[in-house]
Amino acid sequence: MSSRKIRCTISFAILILLTVFVLCMNIFIGSADIQFSDVMKIIFSDSANDTAANILLKIRIPRALAAMILGGSLALSGYLLQTFFHNPIAGPFVLGVSSGAKLTVALVMIFAASRFLTINSAVMIIAAFVGSLLSLGFVLAVSHKVQRMSMLVVCGVMISYICSAITDFVVTFAEDSDIVNLHNWSMGTFSGTTMDNVKVMAVVVFISFIGTFLLSKPIGAYRLGENYAQNLGVKIKPLRVALILLSGLFSACVTAFAGPVSFVGIAVPHIIRAMFKTSKPIVLIPACFLGGSVFCMVCDMIARTAFAPTELSISTVTAIFGAPVVIIVMLHGKKGEI
């Protein structure tokens, strides 16, 4: 086996172990003190409907699973955007994709609240997807005009601010008992996720993941740039559309359930590349997913336990760990690239 293969195998083993370990930590640790033996009892036997069981089954487990699934999709969304734009500092948050989704979801929630309608997860995802694509549409339009990659990111940040401003505006004036949660959600949090939410996001993310994985061969050729990829027989236009739709879907799913979460999408693919020392998509796609899961679960655990009972918003924590990674990437970036 070549040293590269050994490195990949070991890295995958580490990531899988970490995922399992952090998932368990997330389930065992919390402000309510539940003994290890009790946790086992609750999970493996259908025990009585006591408080501990409720906390575990209705709060901690769905929340941990949500952080795992959505963390993975954020990382993949970022990976796909970085591939698409050939830009190492692209990600759903900095390009304004998350904020676009936040805006449309907020509008739909307020509209529904004013008509006393309840909205289900599917509608939320669709609303977020539309918002993501709108933002991406703007960024794409700009990307044809600007040559420098940094300008693209600046533009994304501006779109992000505009969308956030409109969202804040709408939320402020729609202050209503029904949308109290909206404020928390618009800051980004995994709390309040139900098991039904988890089922929906698992299905959507699983399908998108398969779709992305099936594209690993053309994405591999796309690393050489569009022209060489085209010469190799890659159908460029359908590939570009697929990259945009999939990254939009991943980030829409996150925003619909957890609000905008910063820096996971941009930072995790870099950590994973540095860890695996390869850019082969067939390795990076599953690895980014696992990496995003671990990253988000760790951040969520810190968010809810560090200053318990006060809970931090998830973006506060992800930014602390994610932003330095981005700075390092920019400092190490090749000249003229950024």
Next chain:
Amino acid sequence: MENAVTAENLTVGYKKPLISDICFNVQGGKIMTLIGPNGSGKSTILKTLSGYLKKLGGSVFFDGVNAERVSENDKAKMLSVLLTERINPELMTCRDIVETGRYPYTGHFGKLSKTDKEAVQSAIDLVEIEAFADCDFSAISDGQRQRVMLARAICQEPKILILDEPTSYLDIHHKIMFLETVRKLADEKGIAIIMSMHELDFAEKISDYTICVKNGEITHNGKPDDIFKDNIICELFDIPEELYSKYLIR
């Protein structure tokens, strides 16, 4: 030898016609060069042949088959390119880059078979890049990169190779080494090669056939002996005669 590339009354250009009625045949094992001033349309011709630009009229035949009837994947097995653009891939070794040339031959997940690996190795051996094959692509020199890109193009096992100013930013050593490999590809593998060049001295010696492009027009075409003449070159590049004899003594 069959005609590997044939152009019949080909019209090329970006949306509006730039050069019309281009006709040529390039047989397998032969090298055709395009010479002419910057912006004359050499790249436009090459881009049209390789399918990046839609042709505006006429026909192109690869191995006697109309290019319009060749599927993307079959075309990839028939024609490969070396472009002027510099690529900037991340964390890819030279071998990784060469391996991408096997894309049209691999299955859905791009796993390389034994045959594919052999093709990669023989391409690496042919252009003599084994010494740095496992180095990161960003860590090698321009001259070495160009050889890697040539190996990548060869590993696609094409019948036609299109090279757009492949030697422009190489030093004299690398220019000669590169062109020697190109000649070898034509002679030993029977590949038809179409290439644009600025180095007239090299073009004269490597070409089997030359086309002169100027201001959207093919001014001359023929065997190098008939093309590389003082008056034709002076006229093609607008060089005053006294300066020509001062700087370009041939």
